[in-house]
Amino acid sequence: MSDPTARHSTSEQFRTAATGGQxxxxxxxxxxxxxxxxxxxxxxxxPFQYLLPVQLTAALGEPVSADGTGWQASVVDFGVVSGLAAVCMAIGLxxxxxxxxxxxxxxxxxxPWIxxxxxxxxxxxVGLGFQTSTTGIAVWWCAAMFGFCAVASALTALIKDRVPHEQRGTVAGAMSMAQAFGLIVGLGSVAVLALTADSAYIxxxxxxxxxxxxxxxxxxxxPAAVSRSTTAAHLSLSPLALLRLHDFRWALIGRITVNFGNSLCTCLLIYFLQYDLKIADPGSALLLLTVAYIASVLAVSMVCGWLSDRVGRRKPFIVGSAALQSVAAVLLMVSDSLWSTVVALAIIGAGYGCYMGIDQALGADVLPDAENSxxxxxxxxxxxxxxxxxxxxxxxxxxxxxDGSFVELFATSGILTFIGGLAVLRIRSVR
Structure with missing residues (x-):
């Protein structure tokens, strides 16, 4: 079996050619x-935060009963569709x-792949907007995620290909800001224009x-790309070989755990608002939470990325951001009003904005090979x-x-996020 460490060392000769000097x-x-x-x-x-849950509830055709029960079926359908999409993305990326x-x-x-x-x-x-069954929604959403994988993988690779180390935190912060802008513009357009599903997707x-x-x-x-050399293709590490590289493995573990924690905190907010807090207009309330979340992301992401580039450190920012998100998860556990939830989401946004502004840069820093980035x-x-x-x-x-309680969900989120932040301390090549 080939030694991945030896491959890593040999592949250094391809870095300059692959990045054009950066x-x-x-x-x-x-x-x-x-x-x-x-x-x-x-x-x-x-779609993930709002359109899909609404579309699946309509496809289910089973309204919530007067005592507030029966909504769990819609949550389960949403979870199944998202799980299938996750399998597609695990293959597609x-x-x-x-x-x-x-x-x-x-x-x-x-x-070309973008x-x-x-x-x-x-x-x-566009096809998804015209689906009225759970199966149709699942098929078209999975197809959409294959397209997403092509765009996302190519765009992210450009951080390693084109951006020098001293700019990666700043560029990763711009990516984090884009996530915030994209979410608020998307949700805001759908809510303000009161669009139907087909019009919203178009x-x-x-x-x-x-x-x-x-x-x-x-x-x-x-720039134009020359054909890969046979040697470079041979040096390409398999996913299992990549996991044997110490720093890559721990960066991956930290990213998985933090993102699981953050996602558990935010993925069912529309249901939390409607069925736990009993908000009369959950769509508008979700938009308010999104604005609070995004305002915090925008306030810190570029600043934290820039600071990380200036001081030459990534780890303190990631650990601090994970701890901040864990505190917000505790606030959500005890939240009993819309405004306390808004505060919690603002804190999560600050933590995740800082995290995203640094973690993409850290990921590029620990990659073993620019030719196969x-x-x-x-x-x-x-x-x-x-x-x-x-x-x-x-x-x-x-x-x-x-039995419909969200407390355990938020508690699990806080624990996972904090553990994920600590995982980056095991990385050796990044400070």
Missing amino acids: SRVSARWSVLFGLAWTGVWMAQLA PLAGALSDRTSGRFGRRR AIGTLVFACAL LLAAFLCACAAPFFLSAGTE GKELGVMNVALIVPPAICPLLGAGLVDLF
Whole structure:
């Protein structure tokens, strides 16, 4: 069996060629990168947070009874659909990353996959809007997630390909801000315009294309890519070999655990508002929570990323952000009003904004090979993307197990987030 450490050492010769020397990226590049991510997050998060639960409840055709029971069936359906999408993403992210690693031509390695993924994602969203059965919703949402995987894996790989170490925190912070902008614009557009499902998905598909197109159409986004050498292809590490690399393994463990914790806290908010707090207009309340969450994300993500670049440290920011999210989970456990929930979500936003502003940079820092960064970051991003998709199923199971109580759900979230923050202390190559 090949020694992954030896492969790592040999692959150093390919770094300079793969990254083109990694000169500093321009402000224009960063803006277009953030805009592309805004469209992607908008198209992925707005359905996940609001449209899919509403659509599945309508497809179920079983209204909640007068005593407030019966809603768990909708939660379970949402969890199952999200779980199936998680399986698709676990396969799609590393696969799409590996395919982009092997792409060559005058359009670069990543831009063709950003374009293909955007088209697949947008078409699947349009089809999703016309589904009225749980099966149809599941099939089209899974198709949309394959498109999402192509875009996300290619965009993330560009952080390693194009961005030098001293700018990665700042660029990762821009990605975090894009997530916040995408969520609020997506949810806000649907809520303010009072769109039906089919109209909402068409609008999101249009936003996705409009935001991503300037990035993959720009000739300055990525230089032409030469064909991979046979030696470089041979040096590509399998997912199991990657897990044997100490720092990569612990970075992956930390990312998985923190994202599971954060997702458990936020994935069933619409149900928490409607059936635990008994909010009369849960859609508007969810928008208020989202604004609080996003305001905090925007306030800290770029600042924390920039500070991390300035001081040359990643670990203290990640541990602190995880601890802050754990505190917010405790607040949600005892929350009995909309406004206490708003405060808790604002704290979660601050913690997660800081975390996202640093963790993508840390992930790029611990990658063993620039030549195969698409596949390696695809494996790493399974830990970022899949937990939010699985958590509705796990959360639904916890809520159902404890007779509709959300306390145990939030407690589990706080514990996982804190443990995940501590995991990065085992990483040796990053301070």
